[in-house]
Each structure stands twice: as C-alpha cells, then as structure tokens.
Amino acid sequence: MPRKRETLTPVEPETLDLIVRGGRVVTPDGIHAVELGLLEGRIVRVAESITDPTHAELDAAGRYVFPGIVDAHVHFNEPGRAEWEGLAHGSLALAAGGGTCFFDMPLNSEPPVLDAAGLRTKRALAEQLACTDFALWGGLVPGNLDKLAGLRDAGAIGLKAFMSDSGIASFPRVDAKSLYEGMKRAAKLGLLVAVHAEDDALATQFTAAQRAKKKTDAKAWLASRPVEVELAAIRQATEFAGETGCALHIVHVSSPEGVALITEARAQRVDVTAETCSHYLLLNDKDVAKLGAPAKCAPPIRDEKRRLALWDDLRAGQIHTVGSDHSPAPPDLKTSPNFFEIWGGIGGVQHGFQLLLNACATTADRDFPLLAAVLARNVARRFRLDSRKGLLAEGMDADFCLIELGAARKITADDLWTRHKISPYLGRPSRVRVTDTYVRGRPVWADGRVASGAPKGQFLRPITT
Ligand SMILES: NC(=O)N[C@H]1NC(=O)NC1=O
Numbered sequence: 001m002p003r004k005r006e007t008l009t010p011v012e013p014e015t016l017d018l019i020v021r022g023g024r025v026v027t028p029d030g031i032h033a034v035e036l037g038l039l040e041g042r043i044v045r046v047a048e049s050i051t052d053p054t055h056a057e058l059d060a061a062g063r064y065v066f067p068g069i070v071d072a073h074v075h076f077n078e079p080g081r082a083e084w085e086g087l088a089h090g091s092l093a094l095a096a097g098g099g100t101c102f103f104d105m106p107l108n109s110e111p112p113v114l115d116a117a118g119l120r121t122k123r124a125l126a127e128q129l130a131c132t133d134f135a136l137w138g139g140l141v142p143g144n145l146d147k148l149a150g151l152r153d154a155g156a157i158g159l160k161a162f163m164s165d166s167g168i169a170s171f172p173r174v175d176a177k178s179l180y181e182g183m184k185r186a187a188k189l190g191l192l193v194a195v196h197a198e199d200d201a202l203a204t205q206f207t208a209a210q211r212a213k214k215k216t217d218a219k220a221w222l223a224s225r226p227v228e229v230e231l232a233a234i235r236q237a238t239e240f241a242g243e244t245g246c247a248l249h250i251v252h253v254s255s256p257e258g259v260a261l262i263t264e265a266r267a268q269r270v271d272v273t274a275e276t277c278s279h280y281l282l283l284n285d286k287d288v289a290k291l292g293a294p295a296k297c298a299p300p301i302r303d304e305k306r307r308l309a310l311w312d313d314l315r316a317g318q319i320h321t322v323g324s325d326h327s328p329a330p331p332d333l334k335t336s337p338n339f340f341e342i343w344g345g346i347g348g349v350q351h352g353f354q355l356l357l358n359a360c361a362t363t364a365d366r367d368f369p370l371l372a373a374v375l376a377r378n379v380a381r382r383f384r385l386d387s388r389k390g391l392l393a394e395g396m397d398a399d400f401c402l403i404e405l406g407a408a409r410k411i412t413a414d415d416l417w418t419r420h421k422i423s424p425y426l427g428r429p430s431r432v433r434v435t436d437t438y439v440r441g442r443p444v445w446a447d448g449r450v451a452s453g454a455p456k457g458q459f460l461r462p463i464t465t
C-alpha cells in the first residue's frame with residue numbers, strides 16, 4: 001500500500017477535487033489496486049475505495065497509474081537555440097510521454113547557464129513556456145568557479161561539467177584542475193556535480209586513428225569512442241569525488257563496465273550515483289548502423305551484450321536513475337554522409353520512457369515498480385525534491401500518468417510533439433499508450449491529446465534541510 005503521511009490531517013471526501021478511480025497504482029514497492037483522492041494539486045487520500053460519488057472522477061480502470069516521470073537530463077536549448085527544440089515543444093513532448101518534470105541542462109542554450117543571471121533568465125522563460133514543472137542545471141566550466149555560489153542561491157539543481165568537448169563553443173570542457181576545484185567548492189556549497197564522463201585525450205586519439213584510415217561511417221565513429229574512453233573519465237571523476245566529498249552523478253553511463261566502477265566507488269563510500277538513458281537500454285550498435293543520424297549520441301550506444309547487462313544492473317539497483325538526454329537538432333545538422341560531422345544527440349524525451357515500459361510489458365508486475373523507482377522516486381530523492389515529487393503517496397504532488405497496455409502499434413512521425421520529427425524510435429511497435437498526464441492535479445495531456453488550459457510549470461529547487 002502506498003505510504004501514508006502521519007502528519008496530514010484526515011480529509012473528508014467532500015473536500016476532494018478529483019478521484020482517480022479503478023487504476024493499478026505503481027510505486028517502487030509494488031502495484032496496488034487503490035484510488036487516489038486529489039485536493040489542490042496534492043494527493044490527500046489513498047484508499048482501496050473512495051466511495052463518495054459526488055466528485056469529479058478520472059476513470060483509470062484497466063490502466064496503470066504511474067508516477068509522473070522526472071527527467072533529470074534534457075537539452076531544450078532555449079534561450080538562444082529554440083529552433084533546435086525550445087521549452088514549449090520539449091515539455092509538451094515530455095508530457096505526451098508521461099513526464100511531469102524536467103531538469104534542463106545548462107548547455108545548448110545561448111548563453112549557457114553559467115551564473116545566477118543566466119539561470120534567472122532561463123527560469124523566467126520556462127515559467128512562461130513549460131507545461132510541466134522544471135528544475136535548472138548550472139554549468140561548471142573553467143573560469144566560472146566564483147559563480148557557483150550564485151548559481152546555488154538562484155536554485156540550481158546541481159552543476160554539470162563536460163570532461164570532453166561538448167560540441168558547443170560557449171560551454172568548454174573542464175580540465176582536471178577546474179573539475180577538482182569545482183567539486184571542492186560544490187561540496188562546500190552542498191551542490192551535486194554531474195559529469196559527462198568521456199576522457200577528452202583518449203577520445204581525440206581514437207578519433208584521429210579512425211580519421212587516418214579515412215573511415216567516416218557509423219561503424220568508424222563507434223570505434224572512435226570505445227568503452228575505455230568512458231571508463232577513464234569515470235575513474236577520474238569518482239576519485240575526485242572521494243577526495244573532495246562532493247556528491248557526484250555520472251550521467252548517461254553507457255556500459256556495464258562503467259556501472260561496475262561506480263559500484264566499486266560506492267563500496268568505498270564515495271557519494272556517487274549512476275544515470276543511464278533509455279536509448280542505452282533500447283538500442284544496440286547494429287541499430288545505430290541501421291538508423292544512422294537519429295541514433296548518434298555520445299557516449300555511443302554499445303553492443304547487445306552490454307545493452308542486456310545494463311538491464312541486469314538496473315534490476316540489481318546499481319543504476320539509480322534513467323534520463324532521456326534529449327538533445328535534438330534541426331534536420332540539416334542531422335544530415336551528412338560523414339557520420340563524424342552529424343550532431344550527436346538523441347531526441348527521445350517522448351518515447352524513450354514509454355518504450356522502457358513496453359519492454360517490460362510482459363513482466364509488468366516485477367518491472368513497473370522498478371521503473372517507478374528509476375524514473376521518478378530515485379530522481380526526486382537524489383536531487384532532494386522528495387517531499388513533493390516522485391511518489392504516488394499521501395502528501396505528494398498529484399503528478400502522474402495513465403498507461404494503457406493494448407495491441408502493438410508502430411510509432412510514427414505524426415505522433416511526435418517535438419519540434420523536429422527526428423527520433424530513433426519511428427517504426428517501433430509499442431503496446432504502451434500514455435493516455436493522460438497530470439501535473440499537480442491538472443491535465444496537461446488528456447485522452448491522447450494536448451489538454452487545453454493547462455497551467456504553466458513551476459520552478460523547483462532542491463529542498464534544503
Ligand atoms: N551538447 C549536447 O547536447 N551533448 C549531448 N549529446 C550527446 O549525444 N551526448 C551529450 O552529452
């Protein structure tokens with residue numbers, strides 16, 4: 001049974017705004033045949049049956065009530081690069097896929113978020129444009145160490161650093177010394193640091209070796225970023241986290257070897273967690289060769305054996321969160337005969353998560369609770385949003401989606417709410433349909449359509465204790 005909060009005064013049914021009836025409510029500890037009573041954006045009652053018939057009802061019979069997905073890793077690219085995606089398109093696509101909250105990365109927007117003023121500018125835009133709640137990452141780059149306190153005070157959810165070239169001139173990679181110093185300061189400020197873990201020197205060398213052979217296809221590009229590139233960076237970042245006491249989140253871990261390094265560091269009491277992304281759990285290197293540009297990302301998608309091993313790690317609790325790393329670009333940047341020149345980034349915010357649910361459709365009883373942990377509860381916990389977000393329980397925000405498992409249907413470009421109709425998942429059959437998404441008790445996505453009059457998203461900052 002979902003957790004009850006002792007502190008809440010009991011609410012009489014006649015004060016409820018909405019009752020979610022007849023669904024199977026998914027929490028990390030199981031699937032429960034309970035109803036939810038909502039009031040003013042919160043879940044105030046969880047019971048086997050809420051009998052009063054006089055209230056508005058949402059009929060969830062035959063469907064799963066899944067916690068609103070909290071995607072800690074998106075690049076919506078606004079301000080400055082809204083033509084690549086933008087906050088309105090991005091958040092709507094997230095909601096259409098069951099998401100209720102995103103954390104926007106400090107780069108690919110222009111300017112990137114490197115100080116408090118940059119964060120406030122993006123916050124004001126997102127408050128106007130986003131249809132889901134949101135948090136904002138600040139950047140950690142060489143030269144902005146004296147801005148980190150300001151970013152913390154402005155409410156940054158954490159700091160993001162690139163250990164390799166980001167592809168964006170205004171967001172240079174951290175050298176080892178700036179990363180070390182930045183982590184020292186972040187630890188003092190109580191800020192978590194997230195790293196894109198690829199070793200720049202190794203990536204450059206492997207890339208040069210492929211270019212010397214005059215190979216420019218997808219296979220050559222994959223060979224230019226072998227697992228060792230990721231492992232070298234994870235080793236360095238976890239060592240720094242151990243030395244500085246900084247909370248570290250390794251984003252988009254692509255390999256079981258990378259997960260193993262993180263598990264070892266945790267055994268030595270380093271405060272480090274692992275994120276993987278839906279595409280590493282759904283695609284393999286053969287898919288990249290077949291799909292081409294829509295499946296290009298860094299670190300790259302690995303072989304089938306590694307993909308399956310990541311699922312094992314997920315089930316073993318060694319991967320803590322799953323994000324989308326939604327990083328779209330316009331068609332001209334996703335088109336080149338030279339795979340090295342194509343923009344690296346996957347547009348997966350709408351379909352990645354539902355395809356994870358689809359992959360678990362026949363093992364839903366065992367695996368939907370696991371997905372509720374890595375897509376919502378663990379994210380809220382790691383980033384300290386957990387007195388409001390991430391769990392369907394009394395006292396929490398009423399953020400949820402309804403999931404229907406029906407006959408398989410192929411995903412088409414017409415289904416996409418992203419600005420550009422580019423996705424590695426087009427043509428994939430899925431049994432999962434996200435029919436409704438509610439943010440703080442209000443529909444954003446209803447009956448498979450954009451809901452009218454949806455309220456705007458709210459800015460979230462880490463809860464300080
Ligand atoms: N700049 C940017 O969005 N980079 C992302 N794209 C990608 O494939 N990996 C990333 O980190």
Ligand SMILES: [Zn+2]
Nearest residue numbers: 196251252298
């Ligand atoms: Zn990255």
